[in-house]
Amino acid sequence: MTPGADQQSRFNAWHAFLVAHAALEPILNRELEAACGLPLRWFDVLTQLHMTAHQRLSMTELANAVLLSKSGLTRLVDRIEEAGLVQRVSAPGDRRSLLIVLTPSGQKMLKRAAPIHENGIRHHFGAYIRDNEAAAVEAALGRVAAAARQDVSLEADATDSA
Amino acid sequence: MTPGADQQSRFNAWHAFLVAHAALEPILNRELEAACGLPLRWFDVLTQLHMTAHQRLSMTELANAVLLSKSGLTRLVDRIEEAGLVQRVSAPGDRRSLLIVLTPSGQKMLKRAAPIHENGIRHHFGAYIRDNEAAAVEAALGRVAAAARQDVSLEADATDSA
DNA sequence: ATCATGTAGTTGTCTATACAACTATCTCTA
DNA sequence: TAGAGATAGTTGTATAGACAACTACATGAT
Numbered sequence: 001m002t003p004g005a006d007q008q009s010r011f012n013a014w015h016a017f018l019v020a021h022a023a024l025e026p027i028l029n030r031e032l033e034a035a036c037g038l039p040l041r042w043f044d045v046l047t048q049l050h051m052t053a054h055q056r057l058s059m060t061e062l063a064n065a066v067l068l069s070k071s072g073l074t075r076l077v078d079r080i081e082e083a084g085l086v087q088r089v090s091a092p093g094d095r096r097s098l099l100i101v102l103t104p105s106g107q108k109m110l111k112r113a114a115p116i117h118e119n120g121i122r123h124h125f126g127a128y129i130r131d132n133e134a135a136a137v138e139a140a141l142g143r144v145a146a147a148a149r150q151d152v153s154l155e156a157d158a159t160d161s162a
Numbered sequence: 163m164t165p166g167a168d169q170q171s172r173f174n175a176w177h178a179f180l181v182a183h184a185a186l187e188p189i190l191n192r193e194l195e196a197a198c199g200l201p202l203r204w205f206d207v208l209t210q211l212h213m214t215a216h217q218r219l220s221m222t223e224l225a226n227a228v229l230l231s232k233s234g235l236t237r238l239v240d241r242i243e244e245a246g247l248v249q250r251v252s253a254p255g256d257r258r259s260l261l262i263v264l265t266p267s268g269q270k271m272l273k274r275a276a277p278i279h280e281n282g283i284r285h286h287f288g289a290y291i292r293d294n295e296a297a298a299v300e301a302a303l304g305r306v307a308a309a310a311r312q313d314v315s316l317e318a319d320a321t322d323s324a
Numbered sequence: 325a326t327c328a329t330g331t332a333g334t335t336g337t338c339t340a341t342a343c344a345a346c347t348a349t350c351t352c353t354a
Numbered sequence: 355t356a357g358a359g360a361t362a363g364t365t366g367t368a369t370a371g372a373c374a375a376c377t378a379c380a381t382g383a384t
Binding site (some may be wrong): 006007009010011012013014015016017019020021022023024026027030067118121122124125126127128129130131132133134135136137138139140141142143144145147148149151152155 | 168169171172173174175176177178179180181182183184185186188189192229280283284286287288289290291292293294295296297298299300301302303304305306307309310311313314317
């Protein structure tokens with residue numbers, strides 16, 4: 001196995017990665033929206049809230065969790081709150097901060113949507129990963145994601161201080 | 163290794179996949195734009211044209227290649243043509259169709275941008291994939307991408323005929 | 325205690341994209 | 355060869371998100 005060949009397989013992987021994302025994201029979005037009327041991004045927000053200990057996150061924490069800009073999140077939460085799935089509540093001890101909490105209706109929606117979405121992921125993504133590849137894909141993408149997230153944060157810090 | 167554990171690693175892989183894309187795409191876009199003033203999508207268009215035998219594709223072919231809607235591509239090509247990197251030329255034998263061709267300036271830009279972008283991919287993506295993982299990641303993502311692309315096409319056909 | 329600086333979130337504005345409707349052209353069938 | 359239907363691309367319009375500027379609040383140094 002030559003070094004050149006290894007580089008090539010990484011580039012092929014990168015290209016497949018891009019195509020897979022570009023094609024998969026709309027597919028899963030439509031499936032979820034058709035089944036529950038829930039856009040994928042909303043699901044992501046509800047999930048992040050659900051995964052948190054007290055089911056509440058500040059706008060800043062949530063923006064970081066779903067990798068959206070501050071303003072993008074403000075508008076996104078506007079829409080989700082308008083639909084009654086989450087609520088902004090004031091944070092104890094800091095009057096600048098808002099905690100986003102799942103409403104009962106949001107929890108119900110999440111319960112309904114989760115199996116549908118998981119099914120979509122299995123069907124369109126998991127099904128094409130063989131048993132002997134799963135661990136490698138998990139580990140490699142995990143490292144890429146962790147590093148990229150870090151780089152994004154650094155970039156944001158640099159911009160802030162500029 | 164239980165079947166349940168396998169499913170979990172696929173879901174972890176999916177999550178990492180999403181995070182990696184959300185974080186990486188803006189990073190590579192900024193790097194390329196800072197170095198060459200070239201948005202990533204423009205690079206994608208120029209690359210697709212370059213990879214083609216006669217360096218020309220119709221709007222429809224190009225939209226399919228870069229996974230963009232027809233109208234999205236019309237506007238994208240508007241901007242790239244305005245910048246002088248490509249040109250619309252009429253297709254011989256079909257007066258509805260337009261061929262998009264790389265201009266000399268577009269070719270020069272592509273030559274300048276390609277090594278920078280490849281470097282970014284190596285640095286932010288390839289570097290985190292170990293030698294013994296590369297083949298699995300390549301194969302698995304390749305299958306996912308191929309299947310997803312197929313599904314998108316089928317979906318588009320269904321919509322058209324509706 | 326005050327003021328300077330930092331942080332949380334929102335708002336103004338711009339851009340990129342999607343979908344649907346449209347025009348122009350092509351193709352196939354009778 | 356006329357007309358129906360399919361196809362290529364563009365345009366009207368709506369939406370999601372980014373960045374920068376802003377307001378309100380908090381913190382920390384003196």
